[in-house]
Amino acid sequence: MTTQKDPKRLQKILQEAAKQARLEDAGDVQPSFTHHEADWPIECTVGPGLEGAVACESKVGYVNGEKGALVYRGFDIFELAARSSFEEVSYLLLYGKLPTRRELEAFNDRLVAYRHVPKSLRLLMGFPVENMNVMGALRLGTNLMRQEFTSLDRLSGRPDPVSAIGSDEDSMGMERPPRGEHDATYEFLPKGASAPCRSAEGTESCLHLISGVATIAAAISRIQKGLMPLEPDPELGHAANYLYMLTGKRPDPESARIMDVALILHADHGMNASTFATLVVASTLSDIYFSIGSGIAALNGPLHGGANEQVINQLEEIGRPENVPGWFDKARTENKKIIGFGHRVYKKYDPRARVLGPLAEMLSGSCEEVTSLLETARVLEKKVIEELGQDKSIYPNVDFYSGLVYTCLGIPKQMFTPTFAVSRVVGWTARVLEYLENNRIFRPRAIYTGSFGQRYLPIEERRD
Numbered sequence: 001m002t003t004q005k006d007p008k009r010l011q012k013i014l015q016e017a018a019k020q021a022r023l024e025d026a027g028d029v030q031p032s033f034t035h036h037e038a039d040w041p042i043e044c045t046v047g048p049g050l051e052g053a054v055a056c057e058s059k060v061g062y063v064n065g066e067k068g069a070l071v072y073r074g075f076d077i078f079e080l081a082a083r084s085s086f087e088e089v090s091y092l093l094l095y096g097k098l099p100t101r102r103e104l105e106a107f108n109d110r111l112v113a114y115r116h117v118p119k120s121l122r123l124l125m126g127f128p129v130e131n132m133n134v135m136g137a138l139r140l141g142t143n144l145m146r147q148e149f150t151s152l153d154r155l156s157g158r159p160d161p162v163s164a165i166g167s168d169e170d171s172m173g174m175e176r177p178p179r180g181e182h183d184a185t186y187e188f189l190p191k192g193a194s195a196p197c198r199s200a201e202g203t204e205s206c207l208h209l210i211s212g213v214a215t216i217a218a219a220i221s222r223i224q225k226g227l228m229p230l231e232p233d234p235e236l237g238h239a240a241n242y243l244y245m246l247t248g249k250r251p252d253p254e255s256a257r258i259m260d261v262a263l264i265l266h267a268d269h270g271m272n273a274s275t276f277a278t279l280v281v282a283s284t285l286s287d288i289y290f291s292i293g294s295g296i297a298a299l300n301g302p303l304h305g306g307a308n309e310q311v312i313n314q315l316e317e318i319g320r321p322e323n324v325p326g327w328f329d330k331a332r333t334e335n336k337k338i339i340g341f342g343h344r345v346y347k348k349y350d351p352r353a354r355v356l357g358p359l360a361e362m363l364s365g366s367c368e369e370v371t372s373l374l375e376t377a378r379v380l381e382k383k384v385i386e387e388l389g390q391d392k393s394i395y396p397n398v399d400f401y402s403g404l405v406y407t408c409l410g411i412p413k414q415m416f417t418p419t420f421a422v423s424r425v426v427g428w429t430a431r432v433l434e435y436l437e438n439n440r441i442f443r444p445r446a447i448y449t450g451s452f453g454q455r456y457l458p459i460e461e462r463r464d
């Protein structure tokens with residue numbers, strides 16, 4: 001954990017990052033892929049991996065890769081990181097406006113209540129969590145939080161959604177039999193309604209997930225260390241409480257604020273793979289818990305959220321700053337991607353890395369564990385930008401420095417990707433709520449490159 005030094009140093013870093021972004025990526029955010037109202041069908045050029053395809057309209061967030069800009073609901077990410085909190089940003093992303101003080105307090109109260117997921121945790125502890133992949137365990141835990149108060153359960157005598165979620169009976173078993181098309185347990189389809197809507201229980205499920213994913217992630221980390229999960233502390237904010245439940249120590253204000261900033265920076269990021277996966281599942285009118293489980297599964301991949309863990313492995317493999325040139329040349333010869341660099345959208349410095357790099361620098365002073373890794377990271381960054389920046393627009397991405405920051409905050413390496421999910425669950429839920437207002441099941445096509453007219457040969461006539 002950090003020792004308190006200049007109380008304004010974090011604020012200075014955020015201001016400097018914003019200034020640097022303005023200098024290097026000068027000009028307003030270009031209005032590419034922005035329309036007041038899209039005129040469907042849209043003509044666009046699509047590449048492999050759906051690159052260039054437009055999946056939907058959204059007011060939640062905007063990424064401009066050419067300008068290195070990230071915007072949530074019209075607010076610049078640097079301003080939100082400097083002035084807001086994770087709770088406020090969550091409200092903003094979900095409801096589309098900054099909350100009043102009263103709205104934020106009420107929102108906070110619900111988040112605090114939903115941090116308790118005792119039955120989900122009890123169920124989760126019935127599985128061999130200590131031997132599981134952490135993201136697999138997180139996905140399982142999220143599914144175990146699945147709620148009973150779907151449209152089917154809104155019969156007289158059933159609890160209302162808020163009290164059902166807040167009670168000890170916070171989850172249901174997964175063995176509930178499917179009841180067919182007309183009675184399926186859609187989270188977002190009130191009984192009798194023909195179209196999904198932003199129903200109260202749908203929004204409550206989102207808050208439940210935002211709080212519960214953090215509790216479950218922290219519990220998994222402790223179970224894997226042979227420790228019992230900790231009860232959330234209602235006096236702490238979301239970021240501070242997450243660190244507390246993970247490490248067992250109440251963080252100092254600066255560490256709590258750094259965690260808060262990291263959560264803000266990761267909360268939403270356009271139509272990335274995990275967001276798309278979440279939306280695809282939601283578009284089938286499956287429920288929000290299953291949808292978020294898909295986001296978690298997609299985030300697990302090393303090309304997506306799994307990269308920050310690999311960055312640390314990569315820095316450890318390089319060993320020392322002077323090894324960077326040789327290591328880099330070998331990686332290039334072997335056609336290996338340098339982890340923590342490059343981005344499908346950003347062709348400039350990732351704005352989140354602009355904050356996380358200096359934060360890692362600031363923390364490294366009191367965190368010996370990362371001092372030499374950071375030196376190596378800085379040399380690697382310089383080398384990659386020199387060699388690949390101009391030619392291929394390859395710059396550090398969000399994952400390059402986030403692991404170093406997390407290490408200084410006491411977060412174990414295997415918890416880096418779950419920590420990403422703890423934040424991104426906000427973007428996932430906000431976009432699902434938005435998408436379901438005008439839902440259309442996702443159904444792209446594939447180009448068939450196989451053959452036609454094959455004749456079926458009985459197995460006894462086939463040769464080895």
Ligand SMILES: CC(C)(COP(=O)(O)OP(=O)(O)OC[C@H]1O[C@@H](n2cnc3c(N)ncnc32)[C@H](O)[C@@H]1OP(=O)(O)O)[C@@H](O)C(=O)NCCC(=O)NCCS
Nearest residue numbers: 303304307336337338339340341342343344392397398399
């Ligand atoms: C994120 C990523 C998947 C984006 O991929 P993409 O937009 O599909 O980029 P491409 O794979 O098309 O790469 C374009 C070119 O840049 C090169 N490139 C991209 N990322 C690179 C990297 N990290 N290191 C070295 N070269 C890279 C590619 O080899 C390719 O070169 P080519 O034109 O000679 O074939 C890719 O940059 C990557 O794998 N990065 C490393 C993993 C990582 O950090 N992931 C976290 C993302 S937030």
